[in-house]
Amino acid sequence: MKKDKWSSETGFILAAAGSAVGLGNIWKFPYIAGQNGGAVFIIMYFILLLLLGVPVLLSEMAIGRKTGKNPIDACRALHRKCGFIGGFGILGAFVILSYYCIIGGWIIKYLLMYMTGGVKDNSAALFERFTTGFSPVIYGIIFTLLCTLIVIKGISGGIEKISRLFMPALFVMMIVLIIKSLSLKGGGEGVKFFLLPDFTAIESAGDFLNILVSAMGQVFFSLSLGMGTLITYGAYLDRKTSLKKAAFYISLIDFVIAVLAGLMVLPAVFAYDIVPQAGSGMVFIAMPQVFAGLTGGNLFGIIFFLLVLFAAVTSAISLFEVLISFLIERFKLKRLASSVICSAAVTAVSVPVALSFGSLSNIRIMGMDLFEFMNFLSDKLLMPLGALGISVLCGYLWGTEEVSEEAGLKKSWDKKLYRSIIRYAAPVMIAVIFITSFIGL
Numbered sequence: 001m002k003k004d005k006w007s008s009e010t011g012f013i014l015a016a017a018g019s020a021v022g023l024g025n026i027w028k029f030p031y032i033a034g035q036n037g038g039a040v041f042i043i044m045y046f047i048l049l050l051l052l053g054v055p056v057l058l059s060e061m062a063i064g065r066k067t068g069k070n071p072i073d074a075c076r077a078l079h080r081k082c083g084f085i086g087g088f089g090i091l092g093a094f095v096i097l098s099y100y101c102i103i104g105g106w107i108i109k110y111l112l113m114y115m116t117g118g119v120k121d122n123s124a125a126l127f128e129r130f131t132t133g134f135s136p137v138i139y140g141i142i143f144t145l146l147c148t149l150i151v152i153k154g155i156s157g158g159i160e161k162i163s164r165l166f167m168p169a170l171f172v173m174m175i176v177l178i179i180k181s182l183s184l185k186g187g188g189e190g191v192k193f194f195l196l197p198d199f200t201a202i203e204s205a206g207d208f209l210n211i212l213v214s215a216m217g218q219v220f221f222s223l224s225l226g227m228g229t230l231i232t233y234g235a236y237l238d239r240k241t242s243l244k245k246a247a248f249y250i251s252l253i254d255f256v257i258a259v260l261a262g263l264m265v266l267p268a269v270f271a272y273d274i275v276p277q278a279g280s281g282m283v284f285i286a287m288p289q290v291f292a293g294l295t296g297g298n299l300f301g302i303i304f305f306l307l308v309l310f311a312a313v314t315s316a317i318s319l320f321e322v323l324i325s326f327l328i329e330r331f332k333l334k335r336l337a338s339s340v341i342c343s344a345a346v347t348a349v350s351v352p353v354a355l356s357f358g359s360l361s362n363i364r365i366m367g368m369d370l371f372e373f374m375n376f377l378s379d380k381l382l383m384p385l386g387a388l389g390i391s392v393l394c395g396y397l398w399g400t401e402e403v404s405e406e407a408g409l410k411k412s413w414d415k416k417l418y419r420s421i422i423r424y425a426a427p428v429m430i431a432v433i434f435i436t437s438f439i440g441l
């Protein structure tokens with residue numbers, strides 16, 4: 001069977017950027033940047049993105065394109081004992097999907113609420129009532145079905161087409177909301193919180209290390225590294241595309257959208273004297289408070305939740321494709337069958353995850369509820385292990401010369417830089433993230 005391919009380089013870049021741009025950019029980056037020194041954090045993040053993120057991104061795409069296979073078979077083709085490295089990715093993709101689809105469902109619920117009259121209630125109480133009930137299961141299934149419909153259509157006809165539509169639309173909607181947000185009285189405080197360099201956040205070496213570790217963790221999550229998505233997407237690339245150029249654009253888009261997200265949410269939140277927070281609280285509690293006080297708030301609510309939905313869908317389909325490509329190649333299944341199996345399997349696990357806020361909140365694993373546990377498994381365990389495996393595979397086993405050739409690194413200093421990062425800097429930094437997330441600083 002002939003493998004489906006991206007129809008153009010731009011299509012591939014938009015799909016990979018779509019995987020990168022997700023909830024991490026919208027609900028995590030603005031807050032941790034503001035909390036950790038504003039511009040100081042943003043500059044540090046940018047440097048790490050280029051020095052750590054881009055080389056790992058390049059490595060994953062090179063592994064994918066060289067072998068043309070799913071993550072497990074791709075890693076095994078390069079070194080017969082390394083299939084397990086791709087295995088971290090496949091398992092990780094599955095684990096992330098189990099909670100990403102639930103959050104996707106919440107987004108659909110809120111979008112529908114704004115389309116049918118808006119949120120008048122106390123937003124914190126409403127969110128609590130909704131997430132502890134049964135309906136998130138239904139909305140989670142709707143989100144999963146939506147993603148399944150896209151991936152069933154394949155690479156060029158499904159994932160690429162949707163990314164070409166969703167990514168520019170997301171950008172335009174963001175600009176509309178930024179203009180509105182910046183025009184609100186008192187919004188300047190939000191810009192200050194986000195952008196003004198705050199050196200008091202880094203008074204000791206411990207503070208610095210803390211910020212460094214959270215910036216590194218954010219680089220990995222935000223660029224979708226270590227989870228096999230870029231190996232999988234890379235496997236559908238033709239030989240003409242320059243991986244170096246693609247890696248640069250993907251990281252740049254991811255960075256720009258993260259900064260724009262900060263300019264979208266923080267001025268609005270500060271203008272209404274709402275305490276900013278990270279995670280679901282920012283999207284589902286703080287932003288609805290803003291829309292409640294705004295003339296035309298419902299319309300802005302629709303734009304906002306549509307934008308967040310687009311960001312979540314383009315990330316989730318990349319995770320689905322990791323699983324689907326594995327089933328297609330390993331078990332010689334048709335795309336339709338493997339898409340259906342994947343969405344059924346994801347649903348089976350995401351139902352208890354959805355209920356872990358309410359009826360199943362008493363189930364605890366290592367003191368965490370199911371939702372927290374799945375987050376822990378993916379972010380703290382599988383993602384660093386996957387990324388570490390990729391660095392070791394490319395740095396020591398497959399060989400940096402081969403990767404450089406595949407990735408189109410021609411200049412000798414490019415190759416040297418890549419070699420030193422992937423052999424030394426990346427493994428050390430990943431090990432630091434890994435250790436500190438377990439023992440703390």
Ligand code: PFF
Pocket residue numbers: 019020021022023024025093096221222223224225227228229315316318319
């Ligand atoms: N990069 C996505 C975000 O920022 O929300 C999340 C993600 C998608 C992580 C795909 C990992 C992945 F493989």
